[in-house]
Amino acid sequence: MGPDLAGVTTRREEDWLKRQIKDPEGLIEENDPIAMQLLQESDNIPMVSLGLGDEEVAAVIAYLKSIEQQTDVVVGLPSQYVPTVLIGIVVLIILTLVGLRVGKKKVDVR
Secondary structure, three states: OOOOOOOHHHHOOHHHHHHHHHOHHHHHHOOOHHHHHHHHHOOOOOOOOOOOOHHHHHHHHHHHHHHHHOOOOOOOOOHHHHHHHHHHHHHHHHHHHHHHHHOOOOOOOO
16 A cells, blocks of 8 residues: 555656655655655555665666556557458458358259
């Protein structure tokens, strides 16, 4: 449980993020307005210090940035395949009509 991290690197300055990740208690002691708001929103449950070094904090921020840069995957049929799909549908319809016409022949089975 915690705050929404979607877009956090665009909403917050990188220096603030570094301090929040490395020393969240220090921001609360300084009565940082953002940290106090997050504390209030989390029912006064503070973020614990994780004991991360500078390189690890930078890696966390880089990871958050990389997630935000990912775009949503568009699901659907790429436009380059539409003609092929339409031709396939037309061929199926023609084959079905041919099969129905051939199936109307009267065959005497003895």
